[in-house]
Amino acid sequence: MCATAPADKKKARPSTPRTPMPEQPATERVRNFSEVTLGYTPDMAKAEAVRCLQCKKPLCRKGCPVEIDIPGFIARVVENDLDGAYRVLRETNSLPAVCGRVCPQETxxxxxxxxxxxxxxxxIGRLERFVADTFMAKDSCETLTGTQACAMEREGLKVACIGAG
Structure with a gap:
């Protein structure tokens, strides 16, 4: 005689829609060079992060060229541990703020x-951007990394590009 597993063994997850990214109104963005997308608020990021199923064999991680621990950093966003989420991102990715914007996550x-x-x-990309932007806005770089990995002090230095064409 075979016993069947209870039907409620799987986690029940509500099918919440993807959290949209806020954008500048078109009437404003035609007059400036700021980013069109404004980024998530902490509440929006948590609402999106809660959607993650925390898969035992995360295919999202295999789809990432730098193999970020995606479920790991998203779990920390849910727990509001944004410094921990940033540490997870930086384990394999030195540019999470850039990748959160330009990496082709959809593929x-x-x-x-x-x-x-x-x-x-x-x-995932929007959450990565949120974590990196929040971390850099807090000026947390030196605290967590021991170096000014995110930004240098403005000391009146100038930079020139030579041979750029």
């Missing part, structure tokens, strides 16, 4: 996300 990590099979994947 890599987000393209491999299980939620994307039946709906919209977790906004």
């Amino acid at each position: 890599q990590c987000e393209g491999a996300c299980i939620l994307g099979k039946k709906g919209e994947p977790v906004a």
